[in-house]
Amino acid sequence: MSKLVNSIREAxxxxxxxxxxxxxxxxxxxxxxxVLNMVMxxxxxxGIKDLTVNASSLFDVHRPLLTHIQNKVVTGxxxxxxxxxxxxxxxxxxxxxxxxxxxxxxxxxxIALGRTPIDVAFIAAPAADKMGNCTGKYGKSACGSxxxxxxxxxxxxxxxxxxxxxxxxxxxxxxISESYVDYVVAVDAIGDPKGIVSGTTQxxxxxxxxxxxxxxxxxxxxxxxxxDGFSFQTGAGGASLAAAKYLKDIMLEKKIQGSFGLGGIxxxxxxxxxxxxxxxxxxxxxxxLKAVESIRSDPRHQEITAMHYAAPGSRSAVVDNLDVxxxxxxxxxxxxxxxxxxxxxGYIMGGSGGHSDTAAGAKLSMxxxxxxxxxxxxxxxxxxxxxxxxxxxxxxxxxxxxxVNPRQAELKQRLVDAGLPVVDxxxxxxxxxxxxxxxxxxxxxxRVVANVIGREGDLQDVIxxxxxxx
Amino acid sequence: MIRSMLFLPGNNPNMLINGSVLGADAVIFDLEDxxxxxxxxxxxxxxxxxxxxxxxxxxxxxxxxxxxxxxxWKADLDAVLPEKPELxxxxxxxxxxxxxxxxxxxxxLEEKLGLPANSVGLMPLIETALGxxxxxxxxxxxxxxxxxxxxxxxxxxxxxxxxxxxxxxIEYARTRLVVAARAADVEVYxxxxxxxxxDEGIWTDAELAKALGFTGKAAISPRHLEAINQTFxxxxxxxxxxxxxxxxxxxAKAQGKGAIALRGKMIDAPIVARAQRTIEMAEQLGLDRRxxx
Numbered sequence: 001m002s003k004l005v006n007s008i009r010e011a012x013x014x015x016x017x018x019x020x021x022x023x024x025x026x027x028x029x030x031x032x033x034x035v036l037n038m039v040m041x042x043x044x045x046x047g048i049k050d051l052t053v054n055a056s057s058l059f060d061v062h063r064p065l066l067t068h069i070q071n072k073v074v075t076g077x078x079x080x081x082x083x084x085x086x087x088x089x090x091x092x093x094x095x096x097x098x099x100x101x102x103x104x105x106x107x108x109x110x111i112a113l114g115r116t117p118i119d120v121a122f123i124a125a126p127a128a129d130k131m132g133n134c135t136g137k138y139g140k141s142a143c144g145s146x147x148x149x150x151x152x153x154x155x156x157x158x159x160x161x162x163x164x165x166x167x168x169x170x171x172x173x174x175x176i177s178e179s180y181v182d183y184v185v186a187v188d189a190i191g192d193p194k195g196i197v198s199g200t201t202q203x204x205x206x207x208x209x210x211x212x213x214x215x216x217x218x219x220x221x222x223x224x225x226x227x228d229g230f231s232f233q234t235g236a237g238g239a240s241l242a243a244a245k246y247l248k249d250i251m252l253e254k255k256i257q258g259s260f261g262l263g264g265i266x267x268x269x270x271x272x273x274x275x276x277x278x279x280x281x282x283x284x285x286x287x288x289l290k291a292v293e294s295i296r297s298d299p300r301h302q303e304i305t306a307m308h309y310a311a312p313g314s315r316s317a318v319v320d321n322l323d324v325x326x327x328x329x330x331x332x333x334x335x336x337x338x339x340x341x342x343x344x345x346g347y348i349m350g351g352s353g354g355h356s357d358t359a360a361g362a363k364l365s366m367x368x369x370x371x372x373x374x375x376x377x378x379x380x381x382x383x384x385x386x387x388x389x390x391x392x393x394x395x396x397x398x399x400x401x402x403x404v405n406p407r408q409a410e411l412k413q414r415l416v417d418a419g420l421p422v423v424d425x426x427x428x429x430x431x432x433x434x435x436x437x438x439x440x441x442x443x444x445x446x447r448v449v450a451n452v453i454g455r456e457g458d459l460q461d462v463i464x465x466x467x468x469x470x
Numbered sequence: 471m472i473r474s475m476l477f478l479p480g481n482n483p484n485m486l487i488n489g490s491v492l493g494a495d496a497v498i499f500d501l502e503d504x505x506x507x508x509x510x511x512x513x514x515x516x517x518x519x520x521x522x523x524x525x526x527x528x529x530x531x532x533x534x535x536x537x538x539x540x541x542x543w544k545a546d547l548d549a550v551l552p553e554k555p556e557l558x559x560x561x562x563x564x565x566x567x568x569x570x571x572x573x574x575x576x577x578x579l580e581e582k583l584g585l586p587a588n589s590v591g592l593m594p595l596i597e598t599a600l601g602x603x604x605x606x607x608x609x610x611x612x613x614x615x616x617x618x619x620x621x622x623x624x625x626x627x628x629x630x631x632x633x634x635x636x637x638x639x640i641e642y643a644r645t646r647l648v649v650a651a652r653a654a655d656v657e658v659y660x661x662x663x664x665x666x667x668x669d670e671g672i673w674t675d676a677e678l679a680k681a682l683g684f685t686g687k688a689a690i691s692p693r694h695l696e697a698i699n700q701t702f703x704x705x706x707x708x709x710x711x712x713x714x715x716x717x718x719x720x721x722a723k724a725q726g727k728g729a730i731a732l733r734g735k736m737i738d739a740p741i742v743a744r745a746q747r748t749i750e751m752a753e754q755l756g757l758d759r760r761x762x763x
Binding site: 205207208210211399400419431434435 | 487488491523524525691692693756
């Protein structure tokens with residue numbers, strides 16, 4: 001028996017996809033992904049209309065989607081993150097129906113609960129066998145973990161695996177098992193390896209970034225959380241990685257062994273695992289080649305599903321046992337609400353991803369951001385969009401000082417006692433405004449272009465269109 | 471107390487804005503080599519406004535003006551002196567007269583602005599063979615002199631030798647400057663380590679400067695500041711020893727003894743003076759003594 005079909009076209013036909021249904025994609029191939037575009041082109045060619053695309057994230061490589069939106073092939077969009085190239089068009093009102101933003105934990109939860117049912121899931125797989133056992137750990141387009149694809153595979157009515165590396169049956173060490181898969185398609189290439197993972201992820205050499213990173217590491221050191229069993233997540237941004245490097249030095253010096261490093265995994269976390277800073281890495285997504293190599297070869301480095309990583313309301317998720325997370329922000333307000341959805345002009349350029357999930361779960365959630373970016377202060381009276389509510393943010397680290405959420409009085413005292421430059425968040429705002437001036441409020445459109453669904457499934461905020469200037 | 475001084479280009483707003491948070495004990499706003507002649511006026515305004523509006527609490531402010539043989543130096547001082555920088559770094563100081571020329575104009579401005587006399591210090595930058603040979607005369611030329619500052623890049627050009635990482639070519643200049651400065655009872659600062667990508671070499675270079683007697687060292691990269699600050703801070707062992715010295719002296723006094731030995735070594739006045747300096751510095755830096763009781 002074999003589930004192999006000849007082409008994506010055939011798989012689309014066999015899946016029974018019809019007008020008004022929902023298709024889904026994962027984003028492990030990131031900006032190197034070919035699969036979403038290949039599939040949507042076949043769907044458009046088949047004359048199917050009015051689809052909803054539920055993607056864990058969308059990158060600029062997926063811009064052809066905008067044509068399908070204009071042609072009404074796609075009329076609904078749901079994602080956890082949308083990069084600037086597509087985000088700008090959405091902010092300008094290309095879609096009639098608002099986009100739905102969820103978190104990396106909220107998406108699989110809503111799929112599992114049937115709130116956002118998927119008719120056909122198309123799963124790009126760097127290695128698969130003829131029955132659909134598949135993984136991201138092998139193959140020329142290897143991406144490491146396939147964490148975001150599991151919910152799609154488990155709950156979609158039909159599942160199509162698309163691979164460019166057909167392996168002998170049974171594939172060893174599979175991630176997603178054949179029991180979920182209906183069809184397998186082999187293609188020449190599922191993606192461009194250069195856009196899938198970066199060769200190396202570099203820490204910043206920017207002096208301001210290094211100052212912030214050093215502050216961040218000291219906040220962790222003095223938080224009372226840095227002891228044996230410590231768990232940690234950080235993003236792939238330059239200053240966050242530099243903070244991880246400083247943290248590694250502290251952990252080695254103090255001989256502290258943590259329990260796990262979590263999240264999107266970079267080579268820096270792999271270094272920390274190998275140096276003995278953690279017993280395990282729990283990996284929902286690999287960011288660079290070193291992480292891919294590690295998840296393939298080191299049994300301590302384990303793939304986890306997005307559900308296991310972050311789903312709220314499930315029996316448990318790893319974020320609930322996370323000690324510290326370092327996160328970014330495009331804006332943060334004096335109530336510590338954070339925006340990671342829109343840029344300084346109000347255009348969509350991101351999304352929560354795991355931001356809200358980890359912030360809610362972690363005992364200490366820390367934002368690292370410079371006091372101002374280009375012309376604008378980072379701290380505002382009210383963020384353009386609440387991506388993560390201030391109640392789950394504990395600390396803001398800038399080069400000009402460290403602001404602690406008033407809810408965390410004990411932590412604040414610890415940092416003050418350690419001699420760290422603790423300041424009031426209003427003071428940071430005023431300090432920046434003395435240099436940049438107080439920015440004028442953004443002109444707000446009158447139409448909602450995106451609904452931001454909070455991690456508990458409630459409508460947390462909305463994003464308005466950006467009015468086009470005459 | 472200044473261990474580290476960081477050069478900030480006077481024409482780079484981003485660096486100027488962030489200058490106070492990079493970990494330097496002092497920043498040097500550079501109006502000289504970092505700024506091309508076409509940008510001198512703009513940089514002057516930018517540096518003046520930075521001094522006027524930015525908070526540099528905990529970080530001393532030094533301005534490197536242009537040398538007295540240029541058309542810019544007086545305008546530089548006119549612009550920055552009302553903002554009361556702690557020090558003026560005077561490039562290409564070759565003779566005591568160069569220092570006195572700057573001193574006279576600063577005095578004139580201080581009077582005009584109603585500032586106390588000598589409230590703005592002067593730090594001659596010694597970066598010519600003539601300057602090295604005249605180092606003591608320069609250091610002792612007037613009350614305004616706060617420190618000597620060695621500039622090895624221009625100096626090696628003047629000496630017609632190659633500037634190397636090991637720095638053998640500036641050994642004489644370094645020791646000469648330290649002796650001259652100490653003889654005149656002023657501070658002395660070492661030239662920056664110029665390889666911004668060598669995060670290890672800076673440690674060796676800073677340790678050498680400390681061993682020779684320099685007060686501190688300048689940097690052109692913020693990444694070098696940690697090495698400089700750590701190297702020029704007293705170690706915990708040094709702080710402990712300093713307290714032991716003072717306690718031994720106090721005990722000797724109480725017992726009516728004239729001289730006392732500690733760890734097999736006679737404690738004399740210079741050792742006591744050094745111990746006092748160490749403790750003073752440790753207190754300023756907020757360093758703890760491990761076993762103060």
